[in-house]
Amino acid sequence: MKDETKCLHSGYTPQNGGPGVMPIYQSTTFRFNSTQEIAEVFDDPTKAHIYSRFTNPTVDCVEKKIAELENGIAAMCTTSGQAASLISILNIASSGDRILSSSAIYGGTVNLFAITLKKFGITVDFIDSDDDENKIQSAIKPNTKAIFGETLANPSLKVLDIEKFAKIAHSNNIPLIVDNTFPTPILCKPIDFGADIVIHSTTKYMDGHALQVGGVIVDSGKFDFTNGKFPDFTKPDESYHGTIYTKDYPNCPYIIKARAQLMRDFGCYPSGMSGFLLNIGLETLALRMERYCQNGLKLAEYFNNHPKIKSINYPALKNDKYYNLAQKYLPKGTSGVMSITMNGTRQETMNFMDKLKLASNEVHVADIRTCVLHPASATHRQLTDEQLVACGINPSMVRVSAGLENIDDIIQDFEQALT
Numbered sequence: 001m002k003d004e005t006k007c008l009h010s011g012y013t014p015q016n017g018g019p020g021v022m023p024i025y026q027s028t029t030f031r032f033n034s035t036q037e038i039a040e041v042f043d044d045p046t047k048a049h050i051y052s053r054f055t056n057p058t059v060d061c062v063e064k065k066i067a068e069l070e071n072g073i074a075a076m077c078t079t080s081g082q083a084a085s086l087i088s089i090l091n092i093a094s095s096g097d098r099i100l101s102s103s104a105i106y107g108g109t110v111n112l113f114a115i116t117l118k119k120f121g122i123t124v125d126f127i128d129s130d131d132d133e134n135k136i137q138s139a140i141k142p143n144t145k146a147i148f149g150e151t152l153a154n155p156s157l158k159v160l161d162i163e164k165f166a167k168i169a170h171s172n173n174i175p176l177i178v179d180n181t182f183p184t185p186i187l188c189k190p191i192d193f194g195a196d197i198v199i200h201s202t203t204k205y206m207d208g209h210a211l212q213v214g215g216v217i218v219d220s221g222k223f224d225f226t227n228g229k230f231p232d233f234t235k236p237d238e239s240y241h242g243t244i245y246t247k248d249y250p251n252c253p254y255i256i257k258a259r260a261q262l263m264r265d266f267g268c269y270p271s272g273m274s275g276f277l278l279n280i281g282l283e284t285l286a287l288r289m290e291r292y293c294q295n296g297l298k299l300a301e302y303f304n305n306h307p308k309i310k311s312i313n314y315p316a317l318k319n320d321k322y323y324n325l326a327q328k329y330l331p332k333g334t335s336g337v338m339s340i341t342m343n344g345t346r347q348e349t350m351n352f353m354d355k356l357k358l359a360s361n362e363v364h365v366a367d368i369r370t371c372v373l374h375p376a377s378a379t380h381r382q383l384t385d386e387q388l389v390a391c392g393i394n395p396s397m398v399r400v401s402a403g404l405e406n407i408d409d410i411i412q413d414f415e416q417a418l419t
């Protein structure tokens with residue numbers, strides 16, 4: 001099936017006389033006829049649902065749909081994008097290990113990697129994703145367990161050269177983890193370019209309606225965890241009655257371990273209702289992404305020619321530094337998200353934003369409604385103007401997320417505010 005069809009039909013197949021719409025299994029637990037049957041499900045957790053701290057039939061349908069859209073083999077939903085990032089790393093790295101990450105990633109992930117993981121004993125080394133192969137290679141140490149990057153970085157909108165990173169990761173026998181939140185599988189499927197694990201904040205375009213926070217981890221099933229670098233996958237798991245993930249689940253040891261071990265212990269699993277709401281967003285994802293890209297490009301072209309806008313980052317524009325990479329990895333478009341820098345002071349930028357009527361000023365992005373955010377006074381508020389410039393954020397920069405309103409109304413709102 002093609003993406004539009006998968007969005008509607010993957011994951012759930014109505015049975016004869018059964019509900020046409022995926023039902024909501026809002027139940028903490030599942031009942032069995034015998035103690036023996038429960039024992040068997042504990043032996044092989046892929047056999048049935050046990051307890052909604054780590055499996056649920058409604059969420060299971062959504063996981064299957066997302067795995068199919070990403071050309072992966074299996075997926076696991078989480079209660080936030082942050083939880084997906086955390087588990088994707090903890091499933092591979094323990095205290096004493098390192099991760100190599102692109103520095104062009106979401107601010108929340110920077111905090112998680114640079115501060116919180118450090119307290120767990122995991123060191124994250126950051127590199128510029130534009131560096132050449134040799135420079136990136138030289139940052140990999142013997143205890144580096146994975147490479148991490150974002151396809152289309154939030155908020156810098158740098159495009160990741162996925163094939164370059166996959167090649168480096170694989171020549172070091174470590175997996176490449178890609179956060180594919182902004183493109184969604186509709187605009188880019190990182191697994192097709194060599195990524196091993198794909199994660200998302202489903203809070204953004206996948207949910208699409210700003211209804212709920214969520215995340216997902218997708219396993220390509222392609223990485224060889226028996227290569228000697230990952231003993232947690234090849235030795236018996238004492239916490240799961242001696243399961244050897246690569247032997248007992250050779251097709252997708254990564255996602256089974258993430259669920260059987262980490263989700264069981266952390267319990268950040270969405271409810272049946274959450275799965276149902278996410279699925280409503282996914283049903284129209286392909287259609288919505290097309291329009292976000294159309295509206296995004298028209299709005300970007302408007303800003304690109306406006307005398308009050310000093311610069312714009314939107315990789316679908318021909319004059320963007322990442323245009324060529326975007327043509328390769330995101331040929332259908334680069335979503336509705338862009339960042340603009342005003343010809344004006346921090347205060348003038350804030351005045352302009354306060355004049356917007358249609359576009360919402362809010363801490364959100366990749367939403368059905370057009371929204372804006374001033375990083376300097378919100379997400380990066382603790383930094384001085386000098387520090388902001390040092391980390392690539394201009395005090396006059398605005399992150400703009402084009403929604404699904406009519407593009408004429410969107411442009412008119414920015415026009416009146418700029419005037």
Ligand SMILES: *Cc1c(COP(=O)(O)O)cnc(C)c1O
Pocket residue numbers: 080081082083106108109150154179181182200201202203204213214215
């Ligand atoms: C928002 C976001 C996250 C974090 O997701 P939450 O659902 O807010 O926890 C991670 N990565 C990217 C690229 C994001 O935009």
